[in-house]
Amino acid sequence: MRTKQTFIFTALTMLSFCVSAEALKEKADPLIDLVQEKVVAWRRDIHEHPELGNREFRTSALIAEHLRGLGMEVSTGVGHTGVVGFLRGAADKPVVALRADMDGLPVTERVDLPFASKVKSTYRGEEVGVMHACGHDNHVAILMGAAEVLASMKDSIPGSIKFIFQPAEEGAPEGEEGGADLMIEQGVLKDVDAIFGLHVGPAPLGTIGYRPGGFMASSDRFSITVKGKQTHGAVPWGGVDPIVVASQIILGLQTITSRQLDVTLTPSIITVGKIQGGVRFNIIPDELEMLGTIRTFDSAVRSDIHARIKKTAESIAAASGASAIVEIVKGTPVTVNDPELTNLMAPSLEAAAGAGKAGIVPRTTPAEDFAYYQEQVPGLFFFLGVADPDDPTPASNHSPYFYADERALPVGVKAMTYLALDYLSKE
Numbered sequence: 459m460r461t462k463q464t465f466i467f468t469a470l471t472m473l474s475f476c477v478s479a480e481a482l483k484e485k486a487d488p489l490i491d492l493v494q495e496k497v498v499a500w501r502r503d504i505h506e507h508p509e510l511g512n513r514e515f516r517t518s519a520l521i522a523e524h525l526r527g528l529g530m531e532v533s534t535g536v537g538h539t540g541v542v543g544f545l546r547g548a549a550d551k552p553v554v555a556l557r558a559d560m561d562g563l564p565v566t567e568r569v570d571l572p573f574a575s576k577v578k579s580t581y582r583g584e585e586v587g588v589m590h591a592c593g594h595d596n597h598v599a600i601l602m603g604a605a606e607v608l609a610s611m612k613d614s615i616p617g618s619i620k621f622i623f624q625p626a627e628e629g630a631p632e633g634e635e636g637g638a639d640l641m642i643e644q645g646v647l648k649d650v651d652a653i654f655g656l657h658v659g660p661a662p663l664g665t666i667g668y669r670p671g672g673f674m675a676s677s678d679r680f681s682i683t684v685k686g687k688q689t690h691g692a693v694p695w696g697g698v699d700p701i702v703v704a705s706q707i708i709l710g711l712q713t714i715t716s717r718q719l720d721v722t723l724t725p726s727i728i729t730v731g732k733i734q735g736g737v738r739f740n741i742i743p744d745e746l747e748m749l750g751t752i753r754t755f756d757s758a759v760r761s762d763i764h765a766r767i768k769k770t771a772e773s774i775a776a777a778s779g780a781s782a783i784v785e786i787v788k789g790t791p792v793t794v795n796d797p798e799l800t801n802l803m804a805p806s807l808e809a810a811a812g813a814g815k816a817g818i819v820p821r822t823t824p825a826e827d828f829a830y831y832q833e834q835v836p837g838l839f840f841f842l843g844v845a846d847p848d849d850p851t852p853a854s855n856h857s858p859y860f861y862a863d864e865r866a867l868p869v870g871v872k873a874m875t876y877l878a879l880d881y882l883s884k885e
């Protein structure tokens with residue numbers, strides 16, 4: 459039971475933490491204003507020179523030079539082209555990590571900008587345009603800005619900060635590893651107590667959106683090979699028709715999400731996107747293959763769905779005398795924002811965006827490899843709105859028309875800076 463004395467002590471300690479956190483943010487504000495011009499210049503430069511996953515050579519050299527100039531301990535070549543800067547504050551611990559992804563996409567830019575990308579590269583053997591169509595140029599510039607702000611006040615920071623610049627968020631080239639999981643394998647989360655990351659998107663300019671718990675979906679692929687027995691199309695009883703069996707399996711799979719799982723708890727999606735089999739109209743083929751994707755917002759539901767897909771496909775096939783071979787390839791996990799950390803940091807996000815401009819938003823079905831960090835340490839991932847207010851239909855991420863309004867950049871720098879300062883003061 460808590461005595462009156464300890465209560466007063468705790469209240470006083472909390473008050474002193476709050477005061478110091480407020481003082482730190484006040485100290486940071488003019489520095490954030492000061493760095494803005496540089497942040498815009500970095501962002502334009504990186505936007506004009508996008509690089510594909512695991513090939514972010516120019517970008518990482520730019521980052522490493524900047525972090526070294528700030529007096530940080532810098533590691534390069536982490537997970538191929540990753541850069542990690544360590545800023546030792548007034549105390550070694552706790553350690554908070556801030557992450558930005560660096561890769562562009564094989565998209566030819568169609569936005570009319572003086573710094574639009576004209577870069578071309580090779581992707582899967584084909585010549586492609588390269589563009590920061592997911593806005594990772596903004597993430598890098600924002601984190602470089604926050605690094606400069608935090609480095610210039612490091613003696614008053616009650617902990618240390620790790621700046622993680624990650625390659626290949628969109629996936630490594632075929633036959634290569636890369637991204638968050640590879641950086642983790644190489645020890646990037648060592649001593650890290652919590653991690654923060656952001657993503658820009660076509661939400662109202664300068665707003666921040668987040669969600670405790672499952673925020674972005676897990677993304678897994680599956681293939682189902684249905685094996686029957688070939689026969690004449692006019693004599694179906696002479697064989698086993700894998701096309702009819704596959705049709706039943708597709709409908710069976712849809713009942714997993716619509717009839718078997720509690721939709722009031724968490725949504726999930728099973729999509730069959732490709733079916734291939736058969737040669738001509740009057741032959742029932744031997745076998746066919748289906749490919750699909752699974753999206754979930756809960757790790758337990760994710761494993762449950764994997765088991766149910768296997769059981770549904772195998773049982774339906776067996777009922778017709780066919781067989782089904784199910785293969786599930788696990789992709790990105792669920793982006794799970796630690797609920798306690800999210801609630802703790804929500805005021806920092808509101809302070810950065812302004813009153814009423816930060817709040818809880820719906821889940822989104824794309825996946826994000828920040829999820830791998832969150833499997834290891836408590837993490838919070840949030841969205842920053844970069845839509846041009848004069849554009850009634852802002853393009854989505856990955857579109858050749860995706861455009862990020864630079865006026866949101868200061869909010870990004872502020873959010874990352876405040877999260878680090880507030881978290882380290884609260885520990």
Ligand SMILES: [Zn+2]
Pocket residue numbers: 592628855856
């Ligand atoms: Zn993307």
Ligand SMILES: [Zn+2]
Pocket residue numbers: 592593594627657
């Ligand atoms: Zn992205």
